[in-house]
Amino acid sequence: MLSFDFDYYRPKTLQEAVGLFQNADRNGKKPMYISGATELLTLGRINLAFTEAAIDLKDIVEGNVMQFEQGYLVIGANLTLTKIEEANLFPLLTNTSSNIADHTARGKITLGGNICGQIFYREAVLPFLLADSQVVIVGPEGVTVKPLNEIFNEQLILKKGEFLIQVATDDRYIHAPFISIKRRQQWETGYPLITVAALKIDGEVRTAFSGLCPFPFRSKKMEAALNNHELSVKARIQSALAEVPSPILNDVEGSSEYRLFVLQNLLEDVLGAFD
Amino acid sequence: MKLHTINLNINDQVRTVTVRTGDTLLYTIREKLGLTGAKPGCLNGDCGACTINVDGWPMKSCLMMAVEGQGKQIKTIEGLGNTLIQQAFVEHFAFQCGYCTPGFIMNCHSLILKKPDADDSTIKEWLESNICRCTSYIEIETAVKSALEKNKHHSN
Ligand SMILES: Cc1cc2nc3c(=O)[nH]c(=O)nc-3n(C[C@H](O)[C@H](O)[C@H](O)COP(=O)(O)OP(=O)(O)OC[C@H]3O[C@@H](n4cnc5c(N)ncnc54)[C@H](O)[C@@H]3O)c2cc1C
Ligand code: FES
Ligand code: FES
Numbered sequence: 001m002l003s004f005d006f007d008y009y010r011p012k013t014l015q016e017a018v019g020l021f022q023n024a025d026r027n028g029k030k031p032m033y034i035s036g037a038t039e040l041l042t043l044g045r046i047n048l049a050f051t052e053a054a055i056d057l058k059d060i061v062e063g064n065v066m067q068f069e070q071g072y073l074v075i076g077a078n079l080t081l082t083k084i085e086e087a088n089l090f091p092l093l094t095n096t097s098s099n100i101a102d103h104t105a106r107g108k109i110t111l112g113g114n115i116c117g118q119i120f121y122r123e124a125v126l127p128f129l130l131a132d133s134q135v136v137i138v139g140p141e142g143v144t145v146k147p148l149n150e151i152f153n154e155q156l157i158l159k160k161g162e163f164l165i166q167v168a169t170d171d172r173y174i175h176a177p178f179i180s181i182k183r184r185q186q187w188e189t190g191y192p193l194i195t196v197a198a199l200k201i202d203g204e205v206r207t208a209f210s211g212l213c214p215f216p217f218r219s220k221k222m223e224a225a226l227n228n229h230e231l232s233v234k235a236r237i238q239s240a241l242a243e244v245p246s247p248i249l250n251d252v253e254g255s256s257e258y259r260l261f262v263l264q265n266l267l268e269d270v271l272g273a274f275d
Numbered sequence: 276m277k278l279h280t281i282n283l284n285i286n287d288q289v290r291t292v293t294v295r296t297g298d299t300l301l302y303t304i305r306e307k308l309g310l311t312g313a314k315p316g317c318l319n320g321d322c323g324a325c326t327i328n329v330d331g332w333p334m335k336s337c338l339m340m341a342v343e344g345q346g347k348q349i350k351t352i353e354g355l356g357n358t359l360i361q362q363a364f365v366e367h368f369a370f371q372c373g374y375c376t377p378g379f380i381m382n383c384h385s386l387i388l389k390k391p392d393a394d395d396s397t398i399k400e401w402l403e404s405n406i407c408r409c410t411s412y413i414e415i416e417t418a419v420k421s422a423l424e425k426n427k428h429h430s431n
Contacts, residue, residue, distance in 0.1 A: 001295075001297060001298055001299050001302045002295075002297030002298075003297070004297060005276055005277040005295055005296060005297055006277065006296050006297065007277065007296070008277075008279070008296040008340075008342050036338075037338075037339070037340055037343065038320060038338045041299060041337070041338055041339075041340065042319050042320060042338070044297070045318060045319075054296070056343070082332070098400070101320070102323075102403050102404035103333075103400050103401045103403065103404045104323060104326060104333040104334065104335050104382060104401075104404035104405075105320045105335060105338060105404065107332050107333060107334060108320075108334065108335065108338045108339060188403055189403050189404070190321075
């Protein structure tokens with residue numbers, strides 16, 4: 001239960017959602033788009049999230065699609081992670097997503113909420129970073145399609161009033177060989193110590209990480225090191241480790257030294273899987 | 276205070292209730308509708324004690340606002356009547372203090388409904404959503420497997 005009150009809206013169209021946001025913003029209500037609403041409830045309960053106008057996107061049809069269109073797999077941002085896993089149209093996404101939270105919670109957490117959430121793990125974005133996916137963004141300026149890797153820098157960079165409605169992924173990445181590994185401090189549900197997702201395309205390995213730094217990322221420098229076939233596997237991994245962005249997380253899940261140790265082993269597993 | 280009067284379809288009955296937008300479904304069903312089977316634990320989506328069914332799927336009712344429940348078919352433990360999974364929990368002593376039991380049963384009930392042929396890894400994946408502080412895990416596993424087995428015979 002939240003200690004604050006807010007207006008609750010269920011727009012049916014993209015335009016209606018943007019209009020509601022702008023109107024609430026003009027009235028100083030700190031509007032928030034929501035889809036699964038789990039972060040609003042869990043962070044709101046401890047005063048880390050606040051709004052006076054929640055605009056719930058889940059009835060907007062464009063956000064509930066999951067289909068192949070002209071060589072692209074289009075996935076709506078309102079879909080719950082469970083729905084995406086049940087359909088299993090993008091196996092790397094299924095694999096990564098099915099390790100987020102737990103099965104019941106994934107029946108409420110949405111793709112859009114995970115990618116745009118304040119909680120910084122955002123693990124569902126990893127497959128899309130690897131697959132150079134396109135994101136469909138809606139806002140006061142209308143509908144725009146942008147390469148995810150251009151507007152994802154630690155988080156999805158959205159302008160005021162914008163929201164994510166779809167992610168589109170080129171079919172050739174959907175069927176590329178992949179591996180996804182989640183290491184936790186303990187147990188088999190919950191936040192990662194480190195999650196790595198990797199796929200191989202055009203003979204090159206791509207890697208993206210969550211839990212290593214206080215943001216998910218894909219690093220071209222790490223990938224260049226891992227794909228340098230003039231070096232031994234060990235040397236490739238060492239040079240990739242030198243390119244890990246900072247800061248490396250150092251928290252109750254694990255120290256930064258321990259994370260680097262685990263990362264080294266994970267990279268061995270990743271390269272081994274594609275040999 | 277922002278109050279909304281809404282209709283919730285709970286246990287095959289339409290219940291009219293006045294809620295704040297910030298009220299969770301857990302709070303509403305317990306405090307406003309007197310259905311105290313779903314238990315408050317972590318209130319953070321971690322423990323599963325508050326699990327109910329929404330449109331047949333398991334749902335942590337602390338992760339859902341009451342206003343989101345409109346138009347959904349909601350089932351709480353009070354809405355089950357001596358189902359196979361309830362019988363199996365009794366037969367296999369799948370509880371000690373019992374606090375986690377309604378949540379586990381509602382999760383297992385959905386599992387039997389949605390995945391009647393669940394294999395071991397599916398059972399594990401679904402049941403990992405709930406925590407039992409008394410560690411009745413082995414008995415719970417035995418109970419769910421026996422209910423799945425009986426369900427197969429019933430539906431054949
Ligand atoms: C029990 C539990 C375990 C968890 N474990 C993990 C884990 O292992 N790994 C992990 O990565 N995360 C984990 N999380 C975090 C979870 O994925 C995020 O909190 C996520 O934001 C929840 O999604 P939601 O759809 O409920 O979001 P909401 O509460 O609806 O929204 C969250 C935020 O995203 C914004 N938002 C939502 N949809 C959109 C959109 N379409 N466009 C733009 N902005 C939008 C909202 O404005 C809000 O700021 C866990 C959460 C819980 C409750
Ligand atoms: S009280 Fe809902 S999951 Fe713990
Ligand atoms: S029986 Fe006591 S918590 Fe499960």
